[in-house]
Amino acid sequence: MRNIEITLREILISIVIVLVMVGLGFFLAESIHDTVTSDNEKYFKALKVDNNPDLFDYAIRTDVGDMLSYGQFKANEPVSDRLIKGKYYSINKTEEHYTMHTRTVTYKCGKHTCTRTEVYWTWDYVGEEDFNTKTFTYLGREFNYNKIHFYNYEYYDTVQTSSHVRFKIYIIPREFNGTLYSKASNKTIKDNSLYANQKIKEVIDGKEHSADHWVIGFWIAWSILIAAIVFIFIALDNKYINNKR
Numbered sequence: 001m002r003n004i005e006i007t008l009r010e011i012l013i014s015i016v017i018v019l020v021m022v023g024l025g026f027f028l029a030e031s032i033h034d035t036v037t038s039d040n041e042k043y044f045k046a047l048k049v050d051n052n053p054d055l056f057d058y059a060i061r062t063d064v065g066d067m068l069s070y071g072q073f074k075a076n077e078p079v080s081d082r083l084i085k086g087k088y089y090s091i092n093k094t095e096e097h098y099t100m101h102t103r104t105v106t107y108k109c110g111k112h113t114c115t116r117t118e119v120y121w122t123w124d125y126v127g128e129e130d131f132n133t134k135t136f137t138y139l140g141r142e143f144n145y146n147k148i149h150f151y152n153y154e155y156y157d158t159v160q161t162s163s164h165v166r167f168k169i170y171i172i173p174r175e176f177n178g179t180l181y182s183k184a185s186n187k188t189i190k191d192n193s194l195y196a197n198q199k200i201k202e203v204i205d206g207k208e209h210s211a212d213h214w215v216i217g218f219w220i221a222w223s224i225l226i227a228a229i230v231f232i233f234i235a236l237d238n239k240y241i242n243n244k245r
Helices: 008-045 053-061 200-235
Strands: 047-050 065-075 090-109 112-132 135-138 141-144 154-162 165-172 175-185 188-196
Touching: 008 065, 008 200, 047 053, 053 065, 053 141, 065 200, 175 200
Parallel strands: 047 065
Antiparallel strands: 065 135, 065 175, 090 112, 090 165, 135 141, 154 165, 175 188
């Protein structure tokens, strides 16, 4: 890279680059905002069912389409494990082993470079198990566990069963509240998205602001890109611009 010497022509062209990129950025930002808003429109227009089993049942029986419902999820066959107390909606056990490793370390010894083998220990992932209720009840209806993707695990404890074996335990409580986006079709619900521990208003508020968050993130990334392009342009040996031979 040359010693950077910024000329008047490079400054003018850099300004043009910034103006063009900013103009393009406004077009892309508007497109992103419209796309996200359009995707969220189904949440705004969806039937709202706030802890009302009768309306939830009616919506499914009549195939109303998009629906936002709020209520309690309750495990019908809660699960347990010998390592922890109580029964839960779901349990995840991640097994880790305390394993010895070696690595070669280089160091200075006088005028020479020497090496030695260093031993160190880490807890390494071995595998995991999941135990789930087979069915659950939500707003008066029973569903199979795999009807919805449940992600709302909470860290419970780390249980060490020996000096070299431990389990990290994550659980979903036996009962919890949440909002469910669903499409009521063919007398059931599908395309389900769970918003655990959130009420309908909280989900709607989040969707209303999500487009703005996407646009803000875009402008941060776009500004960094513009700055990088201008810096690279100025750093180049632009003889063809400055008429240098």
